[in-house]
Amino acid sequence: MDLNFSPDEIAFRDEVRAFLRTHLPAELAERVKGGRALRADDFRRWQKILFEHGWGAPTWPKEFGGTGWDPVRQYIFEEECALAGAPRTLPFGLRMVGPVIMAFGNSEQQKRFLPRILSGEDWWCQGYSEPGAGSDLASLKTRAERVGDHYIVNGQKTWNTLGQHADWIFCLVRTDPNAAKPQQGISFLLIDMKTPGITVRPIVTLEGAHEVNEVWFENVRVPVENLIGEENKGWTYAKFLLGHERTSIAGIGSSKRELGRLKEIARREIKNGKPLIEDPLFAARIAQVEIDLMALEITNLRALSAEAEKRAPGPEASILKIKGTEIQQALSELMMYAVGPYALPFERSSPEEGDLKSVAGPEYAAALAATYCNYRKVSIYGGSNEIQRNIIAQMILGL
Amino acid sequence: MNFSFSNEQQLLADTVQRFVREHYTFEKRREILGSQTGWSREIWQELAGLGLTALNVPEEHGGLGGGPVDTLLVMQALGAGLLLEPFLGAAVHAPALLASMPSTPAAEALLPAIAGGEIVLAVAHQEPDGRGELHRVTTRAERDGDDFVLTGKKAVVMHGHAADEYLISARTSGAPRDAEGTAVFRLPRDTQGLSVNAYRTFDGQGACDLELNAVRLPASSLLGSGEAAQQALEAAYHVALSALCAEAVGIMKAVNTTTLEYTKNRKQFGQPISRFQVLQHRMVDMFIHAEQATSMSYLAAIKCTDPDLRERRRALSAAKVAIGQAGRYIAQQAVQLHGGMGMTDELIVSHYFKRLTAIDLTFGDTDHHLQQFVAHAMNP
Numbered sequence: 001m002d003l004n005f006s007p008d009e010i011a012f013r014d015e016v017r018a019f020l021r022t023h024l025p026a027e028l029a030e031r032v033k034g035g036r037a038l039r040a041d042d043f044r045r046w047q048k049i050l051f052e053h054g055w056g057a058p059t060w061p062k063e064f065g066g067t068g069w070d071p072v073r074q075y076i077f078e079e080e081c082a083l084a085g086a087p088r089t090l091p092f093g094l095r096m097v098g099p100v101i102m103a104f105g106n107s108e109q110q111k112r113f114l115p116r117i118l119s120g121e122d123w124w125c126q127g128y129s130e131p132g133a134g135s136d137l138a139s140l141k142t143r144a145e146r147v148g149d150h151y152i153v154n155g156q157k158t159w160n161t162l163g164q165h166a167d168w169i170f171c172l173v174r175t176d177p178n179a180a181k182p183q184q185g186i187s188f189l190l191i192d193m194k195t196p197g198i199t200v201r202p203i204v205t206l207e208g209a210h211e212v213n214e215v216w217f218e219n220v221r222v223p224v225e226n227l228i229g230e231e232n233k234g235w236t237y238a239k240f241l242l243g244h245e246r247t248s249i250a251g252i253g254s255s256k257r258e259l260g261r262l263k264e265i266a267r268r269e270i271k272n273g274k275p276l277i278e279d280p281l282f283a284a285r286i287a288q289v290e291i292d293l294m295a296l297e298i299t300n301l302r303a304l305s306a307e308a309e310k311r312a313p314g315p316e317a318s319i320l321k322i323k324g325t326e327i328q329q330a331l332s333e334l335m336m337y338a339v340g341p342y343a344l345p346f347e348r349s350s351p352e353e354g355d356l357k358s359v360a361g362p363e364y365a366a367a368l369a370a371t372y373c374n375y376r377k378v379s380i381y382g383g384s385n386e387i388q389r390n391i392i393a394q395m396i397l398g399l
Numbered sequence: 400m401n402f403s404f405s406n407e408q409q410l411l412a413d414t415v416q417r418f419v420r421e422h423y424t425f426e427k428r429r430e431i432l433g434s435q436t437g438w439s440r441e442i443w444q445e446l447a448g449l450g451l452t453a454l455n456v457p458e459e460h461g462g463l464g465g466g467p468v469d470t471l472l473v474m475q476a477l478g479a480g481l482l483l484e485p486f487l488g489a490a491v492h493a494p495a496l497l498a499s500m501p502s503t504p505a506a507e508a509l510l511p512a513i514a515g516g517e518i519v520l521a522v523a524h525q526e527p528d529g530r531g532e533l534h535r536v537t538t539r540a541e542r543d544g545d546d547f548v549l550t551g552k553k554a555v556v557m558h559g560h561a562a563d564e565y566l567i568s569a570r571t572s573g574a575p576r577d578a579e580g581t582a583v584f585r586l587p588r589d590t591q592g593l594s595v596n597a598y599r600t601f602d603g604q605g606a607c608d609l610e611l612n613a614v615r616l617p618a619s620s621l622l623g624s625g626e627a628a629q630q631a632l633e634a635a636y637h638v639a640l641s642a643l644c645a646e647a648v649g650i651m652k653a654v655n656t657t658t659l660e661y662t663k664n665r666k667q668f669g670q671p672i673s674r675f676q677v678l679q680h681r682m683v684d685m686f687i688h689a690e691q692a693t694s695m696s697y698l699a700a701i702k703c704t705d706p707d708l709r710e711r712r713r714a715l716s717a718a719k720v721a722i723g724q725a726g727r728y729i730a731q732q733a734v735q736l737h738g739g740m741g742m743t744d745e746l747i748v749s750h751y752f753k754r755l756t757a758i759d760l761t762f763g764d765t766d767h768h769l770q771q772f773v774a775h776a777m778n779p
Contacts, residue, residue: 001402001404001468001697001701002400003697003701004400286773287769287773287776288769290776294698296691298694299691299693301400301402302402302694305400305402309403389684393680397679397683399682
């Protein structure tokens with residue numbers, strides 16, 4: 001047993017660090033490290049930089065223009081980027097629809113869509129959840145009827161993240177309403193967001209921001225060549241996608257960065273005449289998260305190691321999801337409590353304004369309450385933590 | 400980076416698991432528990448026969464020179480069997496302490512005897528009001544001619560009930576909480592002036608309190624002093640702490656398996672209670688705790704011999720916190736999920752519960768190590 005990276009892996013880590021030192025714009029890193037929201041152009045800019053360096057798709061195989069890195073290198077890359085304050089890359093193209101197109105799309109689709117995901121030219125969004133289909137996703141109702149060379153799509157998707165910027169949406173649609181089981185009549189469609197009949201309506205969430213949308217489809221004509229794989233087999237592809245984001249799901253790197261920021265804030269804040277970090281109760285709360293994070297980091301490395309050796313990849317990703325999001329939430333909570341009453345002043349001129357400025361109190365306090373509110377989402381999205389517990393109960397405990 | 404074990408290590412784990420399965424059944428354990436001494440010399444000889452008492456003795460002293468990962472595998476397996484014999488104290492902690500100090504004729508005599516299973520030693524370091532504080536030693540050792548005269552008290556000496564001799568710490572200089580000034584002596588149980596109050600602990604294991612009233616020891620009993628003794632006490636403590644964490648993980652996995660099986664068999668409302676989601680999610684949380692604890696036991700094993708003292712202390716305290724919390728959660732929920740049956744002495748689950756609880760109170764509890772961790776982690 002050895003917890004250290006190999007010399008090759010350390011050389012790789014140094015290469016990533018050197019790249020970040022020279023290529024990560026200081027303005028972006030400052031924004032990330034300061035806990036400020038990323039704007040659409042920030043995501044585009046960083047993806048372009050990665051693409052131009054040949055690192056546009058760290059999780060893809062070389063044949064599709066990816067880096068071909070093994071899970072350990074993917075993990076190292078992810079961690080170093082997060083620690084340096086690089087913007088996170090959006091999952092929708094790179095880690096969701098991309099792998100589905102690689103595994104189940106035809107070569108036409110692969111040639112058409114994958115290079116534009118890699119370069120960042122196409123912004124993808126996800127059309128999965130519906131008002132009546134959340135955790136019970138298979139009960140979705142959005143209908144796609146085949147008429148000649150097209151599907152006619154009617155229905156409503158919701159909790160669509162950042163679709164207001166998107167060029168394309170990948171959707172689960174019902175093509176056979178009479179199938180024996182709800183899972184059997186679903187297909188996986190790629191839809192151009194510019195198609196007539198699509199309406200994107202903002203949903204303003206509790207922190208006042210516009211991050212998610214409803215997407216309405218009214219007689220939207222989608223060419224049949226945009227169907228992935230076979231009609232009515234979409235559920236299989238959807239499940240494949242859900243289990244695909246393993247190396248980054250725990251968010252170890254970004255939580256380490258946020259832990260550092262929490263300590264920094266706790267050093268500056270004063271309580272009972274002393275730095276907050278010297279308050280025994282608050283210090284113990286920080287220590288508790290740090291210990292949980294240390295344990296999760298090793299649990300994550302164990303999962304990677306198992307995956308690299310092809311021993312047993314799979315449901316353990318649910319542990320990483322549950323613990324990773326619990327830690328993210330705990331950190332956002334502690335940061336808010338660290339600034340005390342100066343967490344309260346809050347001003348957002350419009351839901352489109354992601355970048356909160358301080359109204360009163362220290363600059364670093366401005367976005368903490370908004371982030372705390374926003375982070376309630378992490379234990380809900382991507383399969384809620386209760387669904388993850390169901391997965392562990394069934395797949396690992398055999399219940 | 401790899402988390403696999405060598406073939407030799409796998410073989411060692413298999414051997415100990417087989418020993419527990421075939422020679423240390425719940426019935427056998429119950430029999431030992433009910434005996435006069437509460438542990439079995441025969442079992443001790445079997446463990447010696449398997450080479451386990453030699454594992455933590457260096458090769459040059461007739462041992463196997465095993466490392467912390469070997470110990471981890473052994474402790475996991477022994478944990479699952481809820482071993483009552485003084486393995487952690489006598490076969491891990493004591494040899495680690497002796498081997499961490501510069502060699503003396505006394506140590507050279509003791510180490511091969513430990514390896515052969517001929518002698519049972521206990522480390523007598525903790526004192527009343529010590530509560531995990533490593534440097535706190537009030538027992539005094541005054542020089543008198545060629546002898547040392549020791550006076551003081553030692554509290555809840557782990558496995559001290561079973562010991563033939565003690566490796567005892569005593570202060571030759573300095574104030575009670577100084578890092579320096581502590582020496583380590585060899586102290587046979589029948590030494591004049593030493594009174595041993597031996598007792599059982601609630602987990603079925605045993606310990607003792609020692610009271611030393613002007614106990615006179617020859618200079619040849621001195622095993623180490625000064626900085627070497629202090630460093631050795633901490634080094635041995637870390638090796639033993641790592642082993643204790645591994646034992647806890649072995650128990651957690653066993654108790655989770657037992658609980659899962661029980662809920663699949665126990666029927667209420669016309670169905671196995673394992674069908675109820677509230678119980679399923681509880682067992683998932685027990686499983687996640689055990690996985691996180693496993694990760695921390697690996698960290699403890701890897702770091703417990705790290706020359707970087709600050710890093711070593713930080714990792715060991717973090718591991719003890721994570722394992723203390725996981726152990727408490729799993730133990731409490733296992734009893735809860737067994738319902739009334741969890742309260743009985745008849746099922747193994749209550750015995751697992753007691754040992755996991757006792758482990759949290761050993762070598763500094765969760766609060767102690769959380770405080771230690773704060774001290775190491777909050778400074779940049």
